[in-house]
Amino acid sequence: MDYSFPKSQRLKSAKRISHIYRKGQKVKQSSLLLFYLEGESAEHKISVAVPKRKVPKAVHRNRIKRILREVYRLNKTELAATKGFDFILMYLGSDLPDQRKLEQAFIKLCEKWRNSAGV
RNA sequence: GAAACAGGCCGCCUUAUCGCUCCUAAUUUAAUAGGGGAGGAAAGUCCGGACAAUAUAGAGUACCGUGCUCUUUGAAAGGAGAGGUGUUUCGAAAGGAAUUUUGAGAUAACAGAUAGUACCGCAGAGAAUAUAUUUCUCUUUUGUACUUAGGACAAUGUUCUAAAUGCAGAAAAGUAAAGGUGAAAAGGUGCGGUAAGAGCGCACCGCGCUAUUGGCGACAAUAGUGGCAGGGUAAACCUCACGGAUUGCAAUACCACGUAUACCGGGGCUUAAGUGUUACUCGCACGAUCCCGGAGGGUAGGUAGCUUAGAUAAAUGAUAAGGAUCCCAAUUGGGAAACAGAAUCUGGCUUAUAGGCCUGUUUUAUUU
Numbered sequence: 236m237d238y239s240f241p242k243s244q245r246l247k248s249a250k251r252i253s254h255i256y257r258k259g260q261k262v263k264q265s266s267l268l269l270f271y272l273e274g275e276s277a278e279h280k281i282s283v284a285v286p287k288r289k290v291p292k293a294v295h296r297n298r299i300k301r302i303l304r305e306v307y308r309l310n311k312t313e314l315a316a317t318k319g320f321d322f323i324l325m326y327l328g329s330d331l332p333d334q335r336k337l338e339q340a341f342i343k344l345c346e347k348w349r350n351s352a353g354v
Numbered sequence: 355g356a357a358a359c360a361g362g363c364c365g366c367c368u369u370a371u372c373g374c375u376c377c378u379a380a381u382u383u384a385a386u387a388g389g390g391g392a393g394g395a396a397a398g399u400c401c402g403g404a405c406a407a408u409a410u411a412g413a414g415u416a417c418c419g420u421g422c423u424c425u426u427u428g429a430a431a432g433g434a435g436a437g438g439u440g441u442u443u444c445g446a447a448a449g450g451a452a453u454u455u456u457g458a459g460a461u462a463a464c465a466g467a468u469a470g471u472a473c474c475g476c477a478g479a480g481a482a483u484a485u486a487u488u489u490c491u492c493u494u495u496u497g498u499a500c501u502u503a504g505g506a507c508a509a510u511g512u513u514c515u516a517a518a519u520g521c522a523g524a525a526a527a528g529u530a531a532a533g534g535u536g537a538a539a540a541g542g543u544g545c546g547g548u549a550a551g552a553g554c555g556c557a558c559c560g561c562g563c564u565a566u567u568g569g570c571g572a573c574a575a576u577a578g579u580g581g582c583a584g585g586g587u588a589a590a591c592c593u594c595a596c597g598g599a600u601u602g603c604a605a606u607a608c609c610a611c612g613u614a615u616a617c618c619g620g621g622g623c624u625u626a627a628g629u630g631u632u633a634c635u636c637g638c639a640c641g642a643u644c645c646c647g648g649a650g651g652g653u654a655g656g657u658a659g660c661u662u663a664g665a666u667a668a669a670u671g672a673u674a675a676g677g678a679u680c681c682c683a684a685u686u687g688g689g690a691a692a693c694a695g696a697a698u699c700u701g702g703c704u705u706a707u708a709g710g711c712c713u714g715u716u717u718u719a720u721u722u
Contacts, residue, residue, distance in 0.1 A: 238373065302671090
């Protein structure tokens with residue numbers, strides 16, 4: 236099993252990210268929102284986002300982003316596909332989340348994504 | 355031992371597994387080994403400094419900062435100690451009172467309100483060139499009551515005139531003493547004085563000015579003098595003194611990519627349009643394939659700056675076990691753990707902070 240999460244699997248270009256926000260499809264499950272768009276390389280690329288308006292404290296924002304990244308890292312296989320996709324995973328709640336609940340929500344989100352993206 | 359105050363420090367630890375980031379090493383092109391990886395405030399961005407760019411031709415204005423004294427520390431901002439003054443709390447003393455002296459604290463953006471402007475809600479007559487539709491007082495005058503004196507008549511009464519006194523009203527003044535309003539009412543208390551009053555006069559207190567003395571100084575004491583003009587706000591503008599080039603790492607340098615000397619309108623081509631220079635003015639420099647405006651197009655990736663933390667959609671994390679701390683139950687167990695996340699570095703200031711430790715001072719309990 237591959238649980239690594241190197242730099243090549245992260246979405247880093249500001250131009251590409253704003254493009255996904257504009258043109259990408261959306262899937263929602265409880266407090267998670269996933270933007271996705273077919274990518275340029277064979278690998279998946281992902282980026283996490285927490286809106287400043289919902290979570291004003293920098294400490295809490297950092298924590299939520301780390302938890303989201305950890306959830307993705309441990310459940311990467313749920314998003315397995317033949318093509319590479321670019322994702323943005325956004326947290327819409329305003330409280331500090333529980334990691335186990337978030338993992339279950341993420342797995343459900345992945346099922347929805349598989350159906351809508353037709354993979 | 356406990357409580358209060360002041361100052362300082364710490365602000366969970368260990369192991370394993372999975373993962374992130376930077377550096378080094380060697381094999382070699384996707385993996386291995388070793389090492390480093392958030393804070394006392396990283397925060398607010400309120401003051402300094404380094405560094406960078408602009409300018410180096412300066413001057414004035416504007417703007418900003420600081421504001422009792424001395425010593426000390428520091429590159430500066432700032433800090434520390436000692437003192438002075440004002441305000442204020444508690445206690446003591448003197449005095450009839452106003453007030454003064456003194457002991458122990460607290461506190462002050464603590465230069466200037468006799469340069470000018472502005473503001474001072476409500477209440478109140480009046481809030482700054484003081485003042486009345488209250489009260490008080492003199493004078494004049496009207497009415498009335500009573501008394502006295504004189505006269506007339508129809509005579510133990512009636513009536514007229516004059517004067518004094520009381521009451522009520524009016525006019526013209528005096529006064530700012532009393533009541534009342536207010537955070538604040540144009541020196542305070544007492545005595546004299548006056549029609550009533552008033553620094554109008556006097557005593558004491560306070561205040562201003564001048565001189566002398568003491569102190570490095572802020573200031574203080576003493577003497578003389580002035581009858582007292584001049585309320586408060588400068589964290590309102592402002593004035594004075596001292597200091598300050600401006601903009602900030604999204605600075606800036608280099609590499610890569612890419613384009614348009616296109617088009618439209620206007621100005622100018624040597625009697626100067628314009629650009630740069632510190633916000634403005636002057637001055638200075640540059641100045642013809644030029645300048646301004648419109649509409650439109652392209653780029654916005656990387657390296658250095660940048661750090662024995664050093665990223666760039668931004669690492670410093672997750673899970674499990676064990677152990678300290680605190681709380682509830684008191685056998686086993688269950689729960690809690692603050693404020694808060696680096697972005698060029700650095701010195702301060704301010705604000706947030708569960709819990710714990712140490713030192714000192716004061717009060718108090720117990721034991722000897």
